[in-house]
Amino acid sequence: MIRLSKEELMFFKREGYLVKRSVLDADLMARARDRLWEGAAPSQKRDEPDSWVGPFKEEEENEDSQNRRKGFRWNFREPGGESWMVQLLATDPNVWGMAEQFLGEGTLIKPERIRGIYCTLPYGDVPHRSTTCHVDGHPFHLGVVGYIDYVPPRGGGFTVWPKSHRRFYYDFRSQYRTEPTDQYDKDREFVNQQPYVECHGGPGDIVFWHHRIGHAAGHNHSQQIRQAVLYDFRKKDLEQTMEELPCEDMWRDWAGLRNIGDD
Numbered sequence: 001m002i003r004l005s006k007e008e009l010m011f012f013k014r015e016g017y018l019v020k021r022s023v024l025d026a027d028l029m030a031r032a033r034d035r036l037w038e039g040a041a042p043s044q045k046r047d048e049p050d051s052w053v054g055p056f057k058e059e060e061e062n063e064d065s066q067n068r069r070k071g072f073r074w075n076f077r078e079p080g081g082e083s084w085m086v087q088l089l090a091t092d093p094n095v096w097g098m099a100e101q102f103l104g105e106g107t108l109i110k111p112e113r114i115r116g117i118y119c120t121l122p123y124g125d126v127p128h129r130s131t132t133c134h135v136d137g138h139p140f141h142l143g144v145v146g147y148i149d150y151v152p153p154r155g156g157g158f159t160v161w162p163k164s165h166r167r168f169y170y171d172f173r174s175q176y177r178t179e180p181t182d183q184y185d186k187d188r189e190f191v192n193q194q195p196y197v198e199c200h201g202g203p204g205d206i207v208f209w210h211h212r213i214g215h216a217a218g219h220n221h222s223q224q225i226r227q228a229v230l231y232d233f234r235k236k237d238l239e240q241t242m243e244e245l246p247c248e249d250m251w252r253d254w255a256g257l258r259n260i261g262d263d
């Protein structure tokens with residue numbers, strides 16, 4: 001059983017994210033890597049790495065949100081509702097147990113689906129560009145990104161701006177909805193000047209992240225497709241707490257973090 005230490009909980013509280021290595025089930029990850037290719041474009045061949053390089057050819061782009069292919073992004077949401085996919089990430093006993101450590105045992109909504117398999121194609125010879133952050137608007141508490149294959153440095157890893165959750169949390173009119181105040185853009189400008197952390201790693205590694213942390217999908221200058229599975233943990237009382245103003249204690253809803261020190 002993998003659980004978080006007090007130090008790890010404190011790290012998350014302070015930095016807004018946390019990486020745990022080798023968590024996900026190997027068989028389910030293999031199944032997900034296989035399943036992905038059912039959504040591939042005709043010219044993408046699993047055994048020909050040269051065919052993975054983006055962007056998608058214009059005639060192979062797909063607007064269908066279940067299998068969206070555009071530019072360098074490939075969001076394969078179709079298998080997200082299959083029970084084994086939910087089990088791969090959200091209800092994996094280790095992932096679930098750790099999420100409950102953050103938010104409280106018995107408080108989480110049972111998931112019916114995860115977001116799906118989100119990919120970034122290799123950029124090929126596209127020059128390096130700087131990266132900027134955003135904050136997600138849809139209501140949830142705790143995000144988790146899981147890698148089902150290697151994500152080398154500069155390979156499109158989930159990128160976070162440490163500590164920005166403490167700033168951005170107060171930049172919305174409500175706790176969990178998308179209603180940014182004027183301060184949001186100002187803080188975004190500030191945060192974009194701060195150093196970021198690109199979470200690279202191997203199959204089975206996961207990244208937990210606070211719902212208001214500044215983040216981005218990293219640029220993929222590796223030779224392989226960045227393959228990640230994503231889920232957003234929500235608490236059963238989200239409907240009631242969603243519209244509330246940001247709390248003076250931003251950890252009020254986090255049973256496992258509320259009362260631990262963070263400096």
Ligand SMILES: [Fe+2]
Pocket residue numbers: 134135136215
């Ligand atoms: Fe996002």
